[in-house]
Amino acid sequence: MANPTATATLNKANYAVGETMVLTVNHADADRQTITVAGTVTDSAGNVANWSTTATIDAGVVAITSSGGKTWTLQAGSTASQSIFNAVA
């Protein structure tokens, strides 16, 4: 099982008081993959309904362990490999 990798960047190095800070945590994992599990349901008359769903293996959980005195809010644009947080400088 491979270890995950992660990098964190801010949109700026220096902020004015009150300015919005955007933190982006990009992470990857060699084991991460999205799989699709699919199947069918068949009734007694032979009617078939298809179903499928996806699952991510080794998605990676992003956590903030030291906030630097700021309140970081996860943003809606985050994905399986990129978490975006905002805070106020």
Added chain:
Amino acid sequence: MPTVSGTVTDSSGNVAPWSTSWTVDTTPVLEPTWTGVDWSTVAPSSPDYCPTYSTAYKAIRAYRNDHPRDVVAAYPGVKVIGVTDNQNWNVTGGQATADAIVDMAIDFYEGSGSAARQGIGLDVAIQNETDNKFTSGTLPAAMVTTQRLTYEGLHQLKANGQPRFPMVDVGLDMTTYQLRVNGSGPRYKVMVPYIDAMFGSYYPIHRDDNPVVNWGDYGLYCDVFYQTMLDWRTVKPGLRKMAVWEVGSPIDRNMPSGAPNNGGTTNWTKRPTYFTGGTDSTGKTWEGFYQYNRRKAQEINAWMRYQCYWNRQDNPIIPNPFKHDAAQGTNALAPRWLAISG
């Protein structure tokens, strides 16, 4: 330097740490303060009193009711004109005085050629250095009435409810000497309901020491204005606007006749650094008169809108004019005074 850090953990519990840091600029942002100069009673100013770059000044101090028009025509960069008229405006003249001042505003903003003057402010006080004229006792009732009528006239509304003269502010022109020595601040509080601003003469208290100018701390003669503003706010909450209507000093040394550079020993670096900041040749670092007052106003949530240098001091004991260090070129006071205008 603050840091945010965290981890990414996979399903097996493997952890990848991450962190990043940032800085926050805590330098206070000051409201802009313009610099300017006078358009004295001997207008137009002669070249050696007002170097050519005076046309770039944003603030001008005028002393006659008919001079603002001339100022705009001569100084295309002007944004605000501080005006009094001790000869034509009677400080106890009641409605007649108020009408004359309103007539000036009408002419300036609605008269011939006024289209070019719409964006220029007029700061009006009835009397130049008023507390030098009333140094003790209760102010005359007629003086308060005249102030009220003038304030009301300049703040009149049009039929649509909008101000007729939105670029006009009314104020009192006070002096550091009377504020400190004779307590003019409390005495003038009766006028404060009828002002928008506090103007003043901020002359350094040892500028006329002879032969050596005593370059004293700014607070000795400036802080009294901010203390007075705080006191005046008990009568007029929200009072913010301030301006230096006059300040000046000789260069470093005078001769008994008043001519500068006594015995060729003038330190030419003193006056420019004292007024505009920097380190003089002795190693003394000055914040700068301009910077000090812009900051002090900010500290009490006031706005030092502009500072005008009195360039027409003809008293031979106090040779203030810019011309006395003009030979210093870009290190003279005049170009530095213009350059720091915010």
